[in-house]
Amino acid sequence: MAFSDLREFITMLEKSGDLVRIKKEVDWDMEVGAISRRVFEQAGPALLFEKIKDYPPGYAILNGPVATWRRVALALGLPPNSSVRQIYAAYEERRDKKIKPVVVKAAPCQENVMTGSEVDIYRLPAPMVHDGDGGRYVGTWDIVITKDPETGWINWGMYRFMTHTQNLLTGWPQATSQLAMMMKSRYLPLNRPMPIAIVAGCESLCHMVATDPFKPGENEVEYAGGLRGAPVDLVQCKTQDLMVPAHAEIVMEGEVLPDKIAHEGPFGEYPGYRSGTMSEGVLVQLTAITHRTNPILTLSTLGVPPDDSSIAASLTAAIAMKRGLQRRGVPVREVYVPPEGVTHLIVVSVERGGSRVARQVLDFFTARRVMVSKVIVVDKDLDPFDMNQVIHAFATKCHPAKGITVEHYEGRANALTPCFSADERRRLKGASVVFDATWPEDWEEESIPVKSSFETTYRDAVKEKVLANWESYGLGGKS
Template sequence: MATRANAAATAESPRVAYKDLRDWISALDAAGQLARVRAEVDWNCELAHITRRTWDTHGDASPALLFENIKGYPAPGPSKVFVGTFRSWYRTAMMLGLDPAATTRAGLLRVLRERINDRDRFLPPRVVSSGPVKQNVVTGGKVDLTMFPVPMFGERDGGRFIGTMHSVITRDPDTGWVNVGTYRMMLHNGQETGIQIDPANQHIGQHYWKYIERNEPMPAAIVIGQEPALTFMAASPTLDPVSELDIAGAIRGAPIDVVKCETSDLYVPANAEIVLEGTIHPKERKLEGPGPEYAGYYANQPGMKPVFRCKAVTFRDDPIFRATPEGHPINEDHMMLAINTSVYVTDALARAGVPGVREVAMPLDACGYGICVVSIKPATEGHADWVASAIWGTKMNIWCFKYVIVVDEDIDPWNMEQVNWSVVWRAKPSEDIKIWPRHKGSRLDPRVPPEEKGFQDRVLIDATRPYHWAPRDIWGADGVGKGIPLKFPPTSRPRSDTALRVNQRWSELGIQPTSRYIGKPEGIFKRWWEDAEIIAARDLKIMP
């Protein structure tokens, strides 16, 4: 059962330690965040299509899905598949121990950033002698990875992808640094899989490169199904070579219990559902792919990828297989990457010394990868260029940030309607839209032809008010020739005592939204009607 951290927790930042995936599923069930699918479902494309239809039609109201009856996989053997934990701001807040009903996106990101960066609160894993993951042990020639209900996600796929929402654990052979990451893995047969490794910009790639130089196979452990914090961190970029196990401990307020592998000196979560133990050969390659990619296209071609050879499998009784379909937005991994990359960029800008950054957003409709929106309080000419240069200088640049949009602090970067309004009316295309052709970039961009893969054009849109303009009396804060002259025409936003009085009287006015409408029941600038926002604009704490 989940436990609340006591000494580590604060009233502002509570932490909850879910024991394992089953504890997490129980919590989701109790919170009305889980749908159990008991009807028989085929692992061959049908499971993925059901999941995709759920996300495409229900959006942020999509429940997590537990498929309990997989065709060809009868109980009591492996027969269950779980998807969808992170296709939800609500469930991500639950993972962090926050009250979802009282949590804003900005608040969630602030808490996550605090826990990722507060190294004094990192909690290394706790070694235990055994755990449920050791209930079943299969080694050597008896290993058969097809014993698990690995989904086939799409008709165009090159195979069944056993690694989609898993954690790959490796260790630096020189320093002992343990990395936990998520890297696509496709079944080749019952004992081998492909694995996506890029030595140039991945932490696992740095480990793998050392083994290539030594001409030695790299030990690896693949964890499938575990408590949510480590799953989340395994898919999160970090600026430094830190162990995601330690950060996951900080997120949950308690160390993760780990147990030694059967065939190597790696340690894995003792309460995991399934662990695959094996090695990745330094030179061996096999054809891997294609598969649906995060942009929503089959843009990348099949390629020769490293091979993971499984030597042992340990798993719980009645194990729950963890998976997630990839493709068009909004996926589970889009939500994860939007959240953790927003934190990553915020940290990168801080390290680069860029001042005035208010908030960073990776919009979900751009798959959490393609667009980065940064709200700033401009402090100098070329401030937006500074922001873009710092972002494009990070290692995530190789996957993300095709577009960087910089907006003023009065714009919510997560609200693309506000962002579009700002782009239209605060940017002059001939001055404020800049294109840098042929940057090193994502090879998964469908707009780039196969022969040019790995390079992208990049775009900066400076949608902030012109910093270099002089104040004008006609743009007085309180009217023409009245109040402080402003550098840009003032907006029509509420900023008066009258607006505050309207807020005070709102409940007595009896104005309710209609029960039938076309569109959505929330205006673009709802946040502007918060008392704090009205007062800030009135007192010129932000530009009116």
């Protein structure tokens, strides 16, 4: 069953014990961020701040809608105690389905409208998230919508946006992002502004789809419909030729300017650091702000994992990577993106390993824009979701000289990777490494070391006997 909007999801989270309403007045200036960060680091509930200093009663901020696997499961309509593998499977099964959106004439997201000189971003409680950020971030858990004027492709992405003045925002979609590609290829050559809508407070699967790296040309809104099992209602923007989710809480309409720039950043980003990307972004002239009555601004107080990015985006990234590896002919079984690795560390399980396959995997991850810096390739005899097993395989099977392959590149690195120097980040210069934790393909079977575990060492008859007698050994219930 699809949630019709964020409010319905909030109600469900509250019922399941996965959301706390904070009724005490809190300051948008770092207090909301500090509370949210601490709760993230305790893997705590989503937080709905209902009384924000300087803002009217009813204006609220929601932090962390999908920052735990429980909440991701609930967003997908699964039992909250579903395993990570089950959540991955459900997402993968639904990911290829498309349902076209439905266009509506009237929409909750346009209950209140500011246009022209009325546009004032400071009428929304954009938080100062971390001490030391470059400003107040109104776009942290958002959907950013842009349109290719030649093909009609509507791109949904998730990018950070900061208040600049009352009617200007600055933002930092990476220079290698799909938004950047569209701006550079379609609008900049003509010196034209690019229409943009920055949307906050949608039903959670819509936001998750915005984190999913679908190929250019794919309309994410149709995949959001497929994931939800119901179409997304869209409404025409008030001032831009764009469609936005009708049930969103807040829509900021505007234009990315082709010939003006301004200060942006820094920001405590998803890798868990404020790594210094600053003042190399875009400037947006706001043309309208529309919102529901008593709007709820969605927030993800990004930082060290877990948070919405490390949890939900690891799911969407993993499935997209698996599909990409399959298309390249890699004998991939499963891909796991451990939240602790903040999409920098990937585990790829393969049917058969060896250096050739490891190289194929590295080639896939470094072919275009490179968001991943470390990949561990493992054999199918272990569970890639179990990091104990992954670390054991890495420690014992990855040859310290022959098992490591590095690829260097420039112009397409992840500018947020903290271990890259400031100069490297600016030049988008970096490197990725694959750790081959599989047995070499040319080793004869009789020479491959035998894993000494209960499962692999003993004959079935012995294992069955031990399991049957487990309780009688005085070792508790069957395990």
